[in-house]
Amino acid sequence: MGFPAVQRPHTGKSLGAGERAAARSRPAGDEQPHALLEVVHAPNRTASLKNTRPADVVHLDQVVQEPIPLGQRRCRLAAAGDRQRLIALTFDDGPYPVTTPLLLQTLAELRVPATFFLIGRDAQQFPELAQAIAAAGGEIADHTLSHPNLDELGEAAVTAELHGGATTLQAIAPDPAERTLFRPPHGRYTLATIQAAQAAGYATILWNDDPGDWRSVPPATLLTHVLKHATAPEVLLLHSGKPGTIAMLPELVARYRQAGYSFVTVGSLLQRASAAELNHPAKLPLSGS
DSSP states (O other), X not given: OOOOOEEEEOOSOOOOHHHXXXXXXXXXXXXXXXXXXXXXXXXTOXXXXXXXXXXXXXXXXXXXXXXXXXXXXXXXXXXXXXXXOEEEEEEESOOXXXXXXXXXXXXXXXXXXOEEEEOHHHHHHSHHHHHHHHHTTOEEEEOOSSOOXXXXXXXXXXXXXXXXXXXXXXXXXXXXXXXXXXXXXXXXXXXXXXXXXXXXXXXXXXXXXXXXXXXXOOHHHHHXXXXXXXXXXXXXXXXXXXXXXXXXXXXHHHHHHHTTXXXXXXXXXXXXXXXXXXXSOEEOOOTTO
16 A cells, blocks of 8 residues: 655755655565555646655645645545546556557457557667557557666756657657656656656656556456455556556456446546546445456
8 A cells, every 4th residue: 555645835945864765766666566646747836745655646736735644534535436437547668569469459359548658768669569559549658768767867867768758759659648648667756756747747647556567467366456456536557568467458347347437548537537536536446346
């Protein structure tokens, strides 16, 4: 389970040692089994980050002044019936030979849209695959040029990675989301990362749930995790190069549709779900459905 993040007004002071430590996410390649979504936007606004682990959606125009204990936050969640049952499937990394075509074929057969956070240099290596994603109607967003640990980079270097990724992707498979939606590799980021993204006009998109498909996890295990941690609305973190993920999708889609969900892209989700829904998604386990 992730921890509640807090955005607070900029004080003009630098982060203290404890805050600098909190501003680092987990080690590279060690994605949390279950993290919450954070969408940080409103360019040209600044704020210091007390806790920048993946957590609730935080809009800087609606700054949380004081930390809300996780238990209290849970008590404030609306009933599942009051929330739109929308889910955005997101696929990080790539594109990759073999698995990306198989993923696109599966999504087409299921009639499910998805958002692909592509790495610029991977798209350069396999441009026809990035173009296939666009041709299939997939939303393509920025996952940086070279997939570095952004928490180790200053603001100028982060900006270069963002612009490099977007410029590369737009030359291959143009999509407006390549300059508006950004996900930091491994979910690692600091204040400098967020400030660079805001200044460039990006919304920083994390996730509500990470079932850990970047490891070698059996499809049934992945499905069990996802159903157990379902929320309304939801952004689900998955990865493009994993056969187990592709194998899980038909049953996942069937179970969510059975529960009344609609599948949308991240861009569509941000347009259709209110700030309150995104800030406080309703927990809706589907394990028993």
